[in-house]
Amino acid sequence: MIDVRSLPKVALAALALPLLTTAASPPAKETKTAAAVAADWAPPGGRIGYVLWDEYWGIRETEGGKEECPKGWNIGPREQFAILYPDQGKKRKLVDTQLAYESQVWFPDTEPDGFEYHEATGKYALGIDLDGKSSPEDFVSDDGRTGIDNQLFRVVGCVRNYRKEGELGIITTKWRQQNRFNRVVFELSNVDSLKNDPDVDVAYFRTLDHLLADSTGHFLPGGSQRIDTRFGKRFQASTKGRIVDGVLETDPVDLELPELALSDPSIIKFKGTKLRLTLTPEKAEGVLGGYADIEQWFYAMNTSWATHHASYGQASAPSIYRALRRLADGYPDPKTGENTAISAVMDIKLVQVYVLHPDAESLMSAR
Amino acid sequence: MRRRVRVFAVGVVAVAAIGATAAVGVMNSNREPESKGTPASLRLLTEQQYLNTMMYVFGPNVRPTANFAAVPRVDGLLNSGTALAGITDTQLEIYQKTAGKVAAEIVREESRGYLVPCTPAATDAADPECARSFLAQVGPLLYRRPVPPERLEALVAGANQAADSLKDFYQGLSVAIEGLLLSPSVLLVAEHAEPDPDRPGEQRLDAYSLATRLSLFLWNAAPDAELLKAAGSGELHTRKGLEREVDRMLASPRLETGVRALFDDMFAFEQFATLAKDNLIYPIFSGETAVDAREQTLRTVVDHLVTRRQDYRDLFTSRQTFMSPSLAPIYQVPAPGPGWEPFEFPAGSPRAGLLTQISFLALHSHPGRSSATMRGKALREVFLCQVVPKPPPNVDFSAIQNPDPNIKTARERVNFHLQDPGCAGCHRITDPMGLTMEAFDGSGVFRHAENDAPIDTSGNLDGVEFTDAAGLGEALRDNAQLPWCMVRRAFAYGTGTPSDENDRRVLEYLADEFAEDGYVVPDLLREIALSRAFSKVHPRRERVVHPLPDLKSAQRPSQLTAAAEPVATAPQTLTSR
Numbered sequence: 001m002i003d004v005r006s007l008p009k010v011a012l013a014a015l016a017l018p019l020l021t022t023a024a025s026p027p028a029k030e031t032k033t034a035a036a037v038a039a040d041w042a043p044p045g046g047r048i049g050y051v052l053w054d055e056y057w058g059i060r061e062t063e064g065g066k067e068e069c070p071k072g073w074n075i076g077p078r079e080q081f082a083i084l085y086p087d088q089g090k091k092r093k094l095v096d097t098q099l100a101y102e103s104q105v106w107f108p109d110t111e112p113d114g115f116e117y118h119e120a121t122g123k124y125a126l127g128i129d130l131d132g133k134s135s136p137e138d139f140v141s142d143d144g145r146t147g148i149d150n151q152l153f154r155v156v157g158c159v160r161n162y163r164k165e166g167e168l169g170i171i172t173t174k175w176r177q178q179n180r181f182n183r184v185v186f187e188l189s190n191v192d193s194l195k196n197d198p199d200v201d202v203a204y205f206r207t208l209d210h211l212l213a214d215s216t217g218h219f220l221p222g223g224s225q226r227i228d229t230r231f232g233k234r235f236q237a238s239t240k241g242r243i244v245d246g247v248l249e250t251d252p253v254d255l256e257l258p259e260l261a262l263s264d265p266s267i268i269k270f271k272g273t274k275l276r277l278t279l280t281p282e283k284a285e286g287v288l289g290g291y292a293d294i295e296q297w298f299y300a301m302n303t304s305w306a307t308h309h310a311s312y313g314q315a316s317a318p319s320i321y322r323a324l325r326r327l328a329d330g331y332p333d334p335k336t337g338e339n340t341a342i343s344a345v346m347d348i349k350l351v352q353v354y355v356l357h358p359d360a361e362s363l364m365s366a367r
Numbered sequence: 368m369r370r371r372v373r374v375f376a377v378g379v380v381a382v383a384a385i386g387a388t389a390a391v392g393v394m395n396s397n398r399e400p401e402s403k404g405t406p407a408s409l410r411l412l413t414e415q416q417y418l419n420t421m422m423y424v425f426g427p428n429v430r431p432t433a434n435f436a437a438v439p440r441v442d443g444l445l446n447s448g449t450a451l452a453g454i455t456d457t458q459l460e461i462y463q464k465t466a467g468k469v470a471a472e473i474v475r476e477e478s479r480g481y482l483v484p485c486t487p488a489a490t491d492a493a494d495p496e497c498a499r500s501f502l503a504q505v506g507p508l509l510y511r512r513p514v515p516p517e518r519l520e521a522l523v524a525g526a527n528q529a530a531d532s533l534k535d536f537y538q539g540l541s542v543a544i545e546g547l548l549l550s551p552s553v554l555l556v557a558e559h560a561e562p563d564p565d566r567p568g569e570q571r572l573d574a575y576s577l578a579t580r581l582s583l584f585l586w587n588a589a590p591d592a593e594l595l596k597a598a599g600s601g602e603l604h605t606r607k608g609l610e611r612e613v614d615r616m617l618a619s620p621r622l623e624t625g626v627r628a629l630f631d632d633m634f635a636f637e638q639f640a641t642l643a644k645d646n647l648i649y650p651i652f653s654g655e656t657a658v659d660a661r662e663q664t665l666r667t668v669v670d671h672l673v674t675r676r677q678d679y680r681d682l683f684t685s686r687q688t689f690m691s692p693s694l695a696p697i698y699q700v701p702a703p704g705p706g707w708e709p710f711e712f713p714a715g716s717p718r719a720g721l722l723t724q725i726s727f728l729a730l731h732s733h734p735g736r737s738s739a740t741m742r743g744k745a746l747r748e749v750f751l752c753q754v755v756p757k758p759p760p761n762v763d764f765s766a767i768q769n770p771d772p773n774i775k776t777a778r779e780r781v782n783f784h785l786q787d788p789g790c791a792g793c794h795r796i797t798d799p800m801g802l803t804m805e806a807f808d809g810s811g812v813f814r815h816a817e818n819d820a821p822i823d824t825s826g827n828l829d830g831v832e833f834t835d836a837a838g839l840g841e842a843l844r845d846n847a848q849l850p851w852c853m854v855r856r857a858f859a860y861g862t863g864t865p866s867d868e869n870d871r872r873v874l875e876y877l878a879d880e881f882a883e884d885g886y887v888v889p890d891l892l893r894e895i896a897l898s899r900a901f902s903k904v905h906p907r908r909e910r911v912v913h914p915l916p917d918l919k920s921a922q923r924p925s926q927l928t929a930a931a932e933p934v935a936t937a938p939q940t941l942t943s944r
Binding site for chain 1: 646650651653654692695696699700701702703704705
């Protein structure tokens with residue numbers, strides 16, 4: 001008989017692995033984890049999964065925006081409306097005012113609108129070098145990496161709605177946590193060491209289950225996520241990666257991120273996506289960078305957020321669209337040559353889960 | 368021709384088997400030692416028995432939320448405590464509210480069509496015939512015996528009066544139903560004795576009391592119409608009739624409910640209602656975890672004992688169980704599905720048997736730490752029917768709560784108890800196996816170390832040594848006291864009375880039968896239900912009652928004898944002075 005006391009804790013979970021194709025068990029206490037990781041810990045079966053629970057657009061903020069927004073904040077639809085249609089006792093028709101502005105929200109163009117748009121500037125930004133080049137518009141990361149591609153930061157970095165003071169970040173994360181439509185995992189396999197491994201497989205899935213949380217709302221490792229094999233096929237992708245000093249970096253891959261907001265299932269389409277995540281047996285934190293499809297991103301923005309979000313957060317959809325088109329830096333249209341995607345970064349947090357690969361599609365009616 | 372021969376042969380074998388079974392039954396009944404039997408008791412119907420009865424009589428939709436008062440645990444069982452419980456005004460109010468909910472559910476428009484067997488001539492007036500038809504149908508199922516005609520007529524009159532007053536037949540009927548459910552004949556299980564014609568000088572339960580005892584034992588609900596019919600015809604007092612009914616009950620899906628109730632009681636799972644864990648120390652342990660931990664063990668028990676008819680003792684070594692998403696993180700395994708799924712811990716896993724399930728480990732721990740003593744005590748009391756004395760009131764906790772950082776493990780802490788002769792007497796019988804379960808923290812998570820010090824999980828149980836919790840499970844499985852305790856608890860649970868020295872020979876006989884049957888619990892339940900001791904009644908011993916002194920007059924009242932003068936009259940006597 002096996003003397004279980006002689007086994008490392010994680011090996012005990014591995015004993016259960018033949019039951020299911022799945023991932024690792026984290027040690028029970030973080031204090032012990034550090035020692036375990038330092039000893040070149042490898043997940044049982046070489047697999048470990050992480051589920052996304054926190055995200056937001058990668059905006060590097062300084063106090064009052066003094067570095068990135070020296071010209072101040074952008075104005076929103078209320079302020080623009082007041083400038084476009086000043087109350088001077090003049091009678092105006094609805095079609096010439098509200099509806100005219102609303103048509104710009106849904107059918108924007110790239111003609112100048114007369115409003116000065118403040119792009120975020122500066123040397124630094126969050127992100128990853130997506131194209132392997134150092135271009136003039138690229139940033140430098142806080143840890144000194146160059147060639148950081150994050151043009152979306154320039155678009156929304158000075159829009160208050162998208163900064164920490166805005167409400168979008170809080171709500172987006174809440175939707176990520178509460179809506180199972182939005183549940184996605186990354187699963188690493190072929191992992192020989194979570195500290196250093198030059199060749200690991202990284203798979204991306206949409207899954208079906210709630211997040212495991214304690215009574216105070218903190219998300220905990222050790223939950224289980226079943227892959228959505230029925231409706232989630234469009235949310236699956238795989239690539240290669242490498243782990244260096246506990247940091248995973250992946251090769252580019254196209255993936256779609258489900259973002260169910262109020263009741264509209266928005267999708268963010270990323271091309272050439274790369275991950276850069278700091279890994280522990282319990283969690284993964286870092287960035288997801290990729291080229292976001294402009295039209296899809298803009299549509300998702302308009303359908304996810306109500307007018308009051310845009311008004312109070314000073315986020316003018318027509319102006320943002322023009323900036324998106326102006327600053328787009330990837331995937332040019334073969335016919336027009338205009339870029340169709342913009343480099344974007346998400347600041348993400350994930351927690352360890354067991355990823356369950358069903359043997360076959362399970363129909364609700366069969367249960 | 369070959370087919371006919373084969374059918375004939377099968378028939379012969381079947382007849383022979385039936386004959387052999389009957390012969391064994393007769394032989395067994397002859398082997399049963401003489402006993403005094405048990406007292407005919409007066410008990411409270413438990414909340415679950417009440418709810419199960421409502422569900423079986425009126426359908427699964429009639430399942431009101433109820434919150435009946437707790438009953439005391441006597442000799443390891445709540446069921447034995449129901450004979451000590453009383454009904455206060457507040458409880459009566461709860462019974463009334465529950466009865467009101469049941470009545471409302473029966474007469475509501477969506478239900479009345481199939482629950483009331485007739486349609487009144489007019490819905491805005493009384494209809495005595497229709498009311499009588501309904502009440503005559505459900506009355507015996509709730510009273511657990513025929514309703515006396517005068518009582519039935521009183522109920523019908525009540526329904527009529529209320530219907531006329533409220534100008535609504537169904538509202539009138541609901542008033543009668545509410546009254547019916549508040550009857551002591553429904554809420555109290557009053558067992559009646561009668562002379563045993565086969566054994567002059569002896570008493571036995573009357574047929575309806577026997578039917579109720581059987582039904583509460585095996586189904587945790589009131590008897591169904593068929594059982595009442597067997598009681599009414601006298602068949603239940605024949606060996607053949609009793610066997611037929613017991614076998615029918617054992618084959619019923621309701622047996623699962625009955626077995627769950629037996630083990631929920633035996634394992635003291637009502638404590639889950641007040642189980643709390645410190646969220647900072649055990650963040651994964653939630654209220655849902657507690658609910659699922661209880662359910663996991665009960666599912667395991669039913670599957671092992673009833674569905675697969677396995678050896679009771681193997682419950683303490685089996686790695687087969689069921690898993691839910693809220694338990695999987697504590698077991699550090701993937702959840703096999705979104706709900707309950709069968710699960711087997713692999714060989715070599717530290718999990719084997721009930722002692723390593725969260726229900727046992729978490730229930731017998733402190734909110735913020737494990738407890739070798741509580742677990743060892745529970746093992747002895749719950750599974751071995753032993754009694755561990757309570758700690759003295761002046762127990763010194765300073766050693767166990769010593770903040771000295773050099774004292775890292777529970778073994779080192781409880782070692783202080785073993786050095787104190789006043790403590791060692793009890794701790795020597797609880798800690799040697801409790802310390803083995805220190806491999807699991809207070810929420811049930813497996814661990815190798817405590818405060819970074821490796822945990823020594825060696826121990827012994829009544830002289831059998833082991834090195835880990837799986838070994839402890841094997842030692843418990845092979846402990847002769849384990850099946851004996853099961854027999855003792857099941858007999859006490861079935862008869863509603865704690866076992867005493869008079870039951871010793873019968874319990875030994877049942878334990879032998881249990882062993883011969885391969886420790887199959889449904890067979891044990893059958894043996895108990897068919898035993899003479901189960902239906903034999905002896906007069907309750909007279910209890911001497913010493914009333915409290917009259918504080919106003921400082922006079923000490925004379926002793927009262929319970930049998931001569933009911934306890935309830937004692938306060939009147941005091942007041943009259």
